[in-house]
Amino acid sequence: QVQLVESGGGLVQDGGSLRLSCAASGRTFSGYGMGWFRQAPGKEREFVAAITWSGGTTYYADSVKDRFTVSRDNAKNTVYLQMNSLKPEDTAVYYCAKHNGGTYYKSLSSYAYWGQGTQVTVSS
Numbered sequence: 001q002v003q004l005v006e007s008g009g010g011l012v013q014d015g016g017s018l019r020l021s022c023a024a025s026g027r028t029f030s031g032y033g034m035g036w037f038r039q040a041p042g043k044e045r046e047f048v049a050a051i052t053w054s055g056g057t058t059y060y061a062d063s064v065k066d067r068f069t070v071s072r073d074n075a076k077n078t079v080y081l082q083m084n085s086l087k088p089e090d091t092a093v094y095y096c097a098k099h100n101g102g103t104y105y106k107s108l109s110s111y112a113y114w115g116q117g118t119q120v121t122v123s124s
Helices: none
Strands: 002-007 010-013 018-026 034-039 046-051 058-060 068-073 078-083 092-099 111-114 118-123
Touching: 002 092, 002 111, 018 034, 018 092, 018 118, 034 068, 034 078, 046 068, 046 078, 058 068, 078 092
Parallel strands: 010 118
Antiparallel strands: 002 018, 018 078, 034 046, 034 092, 046 058, 068 078, 092 111, 092 118
């Protein structure tokens, strides 16, 4: 078992920045990839970004590429999502998740454990 707790969400203006954190407890998450997803009201949960266990490879949705950066600190059991140039369409609940192995990172089914989510609201 691993517990994931997201933090860092909030209200920000169009063009602003936020940094989300996801702290893991329980079994260490070193050795596993991690992902970020988001879900806007009335929409399905969608992939945002992911990072391999070493941090050497990252993946991004086209909609956030060049604006968001995923990183991790395995010594702190924490993964981060730096979000810059935020837009109103980025408004959603953001979730972190622990990858369950394999090579595909962009599908919800590739993740075994999820946090409770943190709300990000971007005002225009």
